[in-house]
Amino acid sequence: MGMVRRLAGMACVVWLGSAAIAAPAPPGTGTAAAPWWQHALVYEIYPRSFGDSNGDGVGDLNGITAHLDDLQKLGVDTLWIAPMYPSPQADFGYDIADYEAIDPQYGNMADFDRLQAEAKKRHLHVVLDMVMNHTSDKHTWFLASAASRDNPKADWYVWNDGIDAAGATLSAVQKRNIHDGKAPPNNWESVFGGSAWQWVPARKQFYYHRFYVQQPDLNWRNPAVEKAMFGAIRFWLDRGVDGFRLDAISTLFEDPRLRNDPIRSGTNAQGEPNLQSLYSDKLPEVHGVMRRLRAMVDAYPGQRVLIGETYEPDIAQLDAWYGTKDAPELHLPMNLQLGFGWQASFDARWFRTRLQESQQVHGQPLLVVDNHDNPRSIDRFGDGQHDVARAKVVAAALLTSRAVALTYYGAPIGMTTATPTRVEDVRDPVGITGWPKDKGRDGERTPMQWTAGPQAGFSTNPHTWLPVNPNHVTINVADESARPDSLLSWHRQLIALRRDNPALRDGAMRFLDTDNPDVLVYRRDGGDRPVLVMLNFSGKAQPLAKGLMPGKVRTLAGSDASLPATATLEGARLPAYAAWVVTPD
Template identity: 70%
Template sequence: MRRLLAGMALSLAAGSSLAAPEPAAPWWKHALILEVYPRSYGDSNGDGVGDLEGIRQHLDDVQKLGADAIWITPMYPSPQVDFGYDVADYRAVDPTYGTLADFDRLMADAKQKHIRVLLDMVLNHTSDKNAWFVESASSRDNPKADWYVWNDGVDANGASVTPFQKRFVHDGKVPPNNWESVFGGSAWEWVPARKQFYYHRFYRQQPDLNWRNPAVEKAMFDAMRFWLDRGVAGFRLDAISTLFEDPQLRNDPERGGTNAYGDPNLHTQYSDNLPEVHDVMRRLRKMVDGYPGDRVLIGETYTPKTADLVPWYGGAQKDELHLPMDLIPGFGWQAAFDDNWFRKHLRDAQTDLLGEPPLLVFDNHDNPRSIDRFGDGKHDLARAKVIAAMLLTNRGVALTYYGAPIGMTTSTPTRKEDVRDPVGITGWPKDKGRDGERTPMQWTAGPQAGFSTNPTTWLPVASNYRTVNVASEMADSGSLLQWYRTLIDLRRSNPSLHDGAMTFVDTQNPNVLTYVREGAEPVLVAMNFSGEPRPLASGIKASAVRTLAASDDALKAAHSLDGTMLPPYSAWIVAFKR
């Protein structure tokens, strides 16, 4: 025994396999997260609007898909001017969606099914019906008078006043600068009771909180603790770059032309992405990391290039967001169905983020659905399978949106009177809003697509629900849903796809994007972005080629890498040995 113990000690000292194992990676580093828009997911009570019980009733579907977590967009009490992103109370559930008891029941069932629940947290602004703002707006000397961003304005006849500011005169005053609301018009709204303007980056019913007041930070952190204590796995932080504004209130520079609302186009130099926000992120990260279970902070971070996400991770310290969203694929004007575009973007995501996992976002509630953005009207399904392969086989965290795995399409209103989204109401016809990507989930080919028993749903069900729905696609081995399920299962079970490094090969092959996920048995992912067959030319000398998944049946019999013809708009995932 003494000899054995001595040998063990020597082995441990030498760093043998008896040394302590590496700690397991946080659950979210390999996760698939499904965004759920509660108004549109499942209506349990027949009022035409989705609710928490409707989400709970479909947890089996989430489990069958293979998602590790659901992110629920705002379900808090709200006047619903911006469909929940105008929060009236951060510690309750809107009656439209149910009760706290319903939420707790959802949490309990999700835990049983090993599905984590993330909530949307709106830190930048509240509803103007929030009790905090009602009090703040009542006078200049109440206890919450400084909880929001207030200003006296400037003389309407001042020499430096812009024509844009002069459109908003009140008692001889105009807004203090040219800052604009994302939803059109001035970002400043006059309140007679205070004879002041308040700032609202978004809709006028969404006043911005004053994050320079420590009491605001405490109140918001306490609200997040309320939900963390109920077991949520983390938060997606809405519009996180907008928490602070220039204290000098300098005008944002104009960049020429006008937007969909007829307002001057601006560079938001002084009203967005100020450095102070990173101090808040570090404090928030410390608070969230104090909870057990690897809670996660995800940020809505729109950036022009991938490297701009590094500060949101916290730079070299990596002490801010766990997962800032890489939303560049969500910009329809920037992304293209092009192998070179995606190769560069995927490579940047591997090399420019200090080794942190990227979180690629192809679909969400603010952008037309990717099947439309990347489709050509003829090969939409085949192209969608290529996009799915890219989303689910790259080295990073994956996020998808309800309906994307079945190919739900964007159903944009054709008449202004049908628009529900405030963006579309004010921006019509140049900007028709976001209703098209928020239509009810298509579960079956039955009435209202199985979403509701009410013939009048809050938004109309898309007209293609009889063929594009979960029930039909579960029964079809060649469907987009079954393709998603296959890829998700591979992502979870295949060691190389789960953990392997990512190496790009065949980079000069026109219209073909190919990379290898390294491991004991590497996996090659090849995608043809063209409408013509293309030969694979990876340069890899491989043996024992084994197809794991193929979007085109012709690839299932392939027994070699180079020389295999990739059919038009196809994806091939294949294990091999060198």
């Protein structure tokens, strides 16, 4: 594990990335010194919701292919496609029944090959989701394992006899799950409610499922499991995919003694005690798997990439996922603290601290503010009145920082969260079990809004798998493409700058005016001209500190119409909720 480097006062940060280059590489390319993923802009696609090519109301692979030109025009260079493998869809694809095929509702392998070929023509990399912690309970591996205690795959999942219920001190979830006089072996709870143990009469044992009951956890202490899972990953690497986003990667191992997790204060959405996942998450053995996986992936040509879903409470624990120089692990652990930290808010101090910390890792940072599991950032950081202006500030912070950036379908146009208002409309199982405290994740997964027309141009079927958000008549790609002041146009402008400007592409990141509670300022140094980024998180025009960039400046991007005409920072004021990117003139 690498040591985290901290600087007193955080007035500047250590530059750990590649040196600046005289001219940026074209999108989709890389060098030995700076692999393509080091400058990537990753765009997450939820395949059910992106484009429906056959009119069944569900998105599919051909629907993604049909919109590759739109993604190229936006300027992204890497597509992360959420699971499209065969699945009973208990967790909408994160319960995989076959790792080496395509779910028929999304198409077939020929459709995938065509998608990948068309993406490569446009210099777009394709990254797949890979779920290593668990399978579907309909996977042939589990069907065999559950049949008996003496079959070849009997030990491929986490099984336990349970404990004698009579006279034992049991938690409430254990008491509700007694079979043949046996209770689950400990108090572990599923992330989605209830006991994390499920009884199987054929074996007279419980299996462990950290997530849904339909998602049994694999036994990673069995070498055969690692061999089989690595084989599935090789299947896709051999087909030319550019890498993987690893789902729930910290949960591969459980305490072999199955000790109770400590109880924290409060209750979850299902009314059960909150637990600290001390013995059921982030066990050290997972890093050994990551090192072996990294070695396998690095042996392939083309600079393949491993991106990790790494929810960590602090930067030191995130840094551990990079591994060390001699024993590397993930190429890009996700820094989810900026967007989803429990105190995350539209506040200059929050963004400054999180961005400063993001630079303290021994590898390239990866910043995330939107994904398929959380309400959309325009709602989380908005105030109901200045949502688009605030979203432009957040976009500027994401796209001008020294980091790989990850965005989510719909975020560049300001798609909003459409949370169901009735439990009978909920499709997400966690929303069904957690209602009304937890209404699920349907709201951030609604169909992509391409046009103002029927079904937002997503499908010809009026009965889409989730309802189209009614605000698609004003929030859609077609409308925003025609407006220079739109959120989409702002994203395109910033993405082009990020790609073409040497300072933004490769430059060091230095924070200025660090005590300002309202304005976040940082400077990117690279090439022959530095770039200064100024972000006003307040609802009032703010004066700028003296000496930020003396002399005349030229605006590279300004979210307020008045900014391009301003030729100097001296005496200038940054308008409310404005983002301003300048360089010496």
